[in-house]
Amino acid sequence: MEDGVKKFLYVNRKAPYGTIYALEALEVVLIGAAFDQDVSLAFLDDGVFQLTKAQDTKEIGVKNFSPTFRALGDYEVTKLYVEKESLDERGLTADDLQEITYEDEDDDWAEKPSIIIVSRSEMADVMAGQDVILSF
Amino acid sequence: MSYEVDGQEIATDEEGYITDLSDWTPELAEVIAKAEGVEMTDEHWAVVNFLRDYYEEYQIAPAVRVLIKSIKKSMGPEVGNNKYMYELFPYGPAKQACKIAGLPKPTGCV
Numbered sequence: 001m002e003d004g005v006k007k008f009l010y011v012n013r014k015a016p017y018g019t020i021y022a023l024e025a026l027e028v029v030l031i032g033a034a035f036d037q038d039v040s041l042a043f044l045d046d047g048v049f050q051l052t053k054a055q056d057t058k059e060i061g062v063k064n065f066s067p068t069f070r071a072l073g074d075y076e077v078t079k080l081y082v083e084k085e086s087l088d089e090r091g092l093t094a095d096d097l098q099e100i101t102y103e104d105e106d107d108d109w110a111e112k113p114s115i116i117i118v119s120r121s122e123m124a125d126v127m128a129g130q131d132v133i134l135s136f
Numbered sequence: 137m138s139y140e141v142d143g144q145e146i147a148t149d150e151e152g153y154i155t156d157l158s159d160w161t162p163e164l165a166e167v168i169a170k171a172e173g174v175e176m177t178d179e180h181w182a183v184v185n186f187l188r189d190y191y192e193e194y195q196i197a198p199a200v201r202v203l204i205k206s207i208k209k210s211m212g213p214e215v216g217n218n219k220y221m222y223e224l225f226p227y228g229p230a231k232q233a234c235k236i237a238g239l240p241k242p243t244g245c246v
């Protein structure tokens with residue numbers, strides 16, 4: 001690993017709207033991306049709802065910020081871990097999530113998926129491998 | 137502060153970013169640019185239009201290094217480099233171009 005580069009994991013556990021946590025977490029990720037660290041995001045519990053497709057916030061009068069997740073690849077944030085059990089418990093599948101991709105600079109800008117579905121025990125391994133975990 | 141276009145007053149925040157994004161028109165962009173001391177050329181417009189498209193798609197104004205990287209990819213390295221972008225927008229390509237494009241200040245900008 002390069003000198004000074006730490007592995008950061010941002011853990012998202014809350015639904016996208018109703019509290020400010022989800023939006024604030026995303027803003028912190030975008031700002032933090034300027035520091036050239038190894039950044040991943042984790043989505044579990046109600047946090048998996050943040051990535052669902054076709055969100056429509058008109059009736060609740062707040063901005064639908066879900067398209068912003070698709071910009072993360074530009075910020076070199078390319079690993080979005082989603083816990084399978086959390087999806088299952090909410091009647092969701094990977095097909096209910098929006099497609100999020102990044103262009104791999106080291107592979108002739110090939111488009112690759114950013115979302116990685118992991119089991120609860122794999123998520124524990126992801127967390128164990130981090131230097132810094134920030135929970136929202 | 138505010139801008140005036142065709143006798144209509146357009147409200148802004150204290151730094152001159154318009155508060156209602158739907159107020160934006162190309163005419164307003166020219167007025168803001170003038171207030172910023174920027175004379176709009178085709179290159180300026182290319183950056184402003186790029187920012188507006190980016191915001192439309194992702195609902196954020198990109199950070200300056202993301203902007204320059206993307207411009208480099210779409211318009212080539214003679215435009216997409218720090219020096220040229222700062223010549224176009226001396227007060228910061230993201231900050232100043234976003235203002236002219238009628239977008240909020242980029243996330244993380246102070």
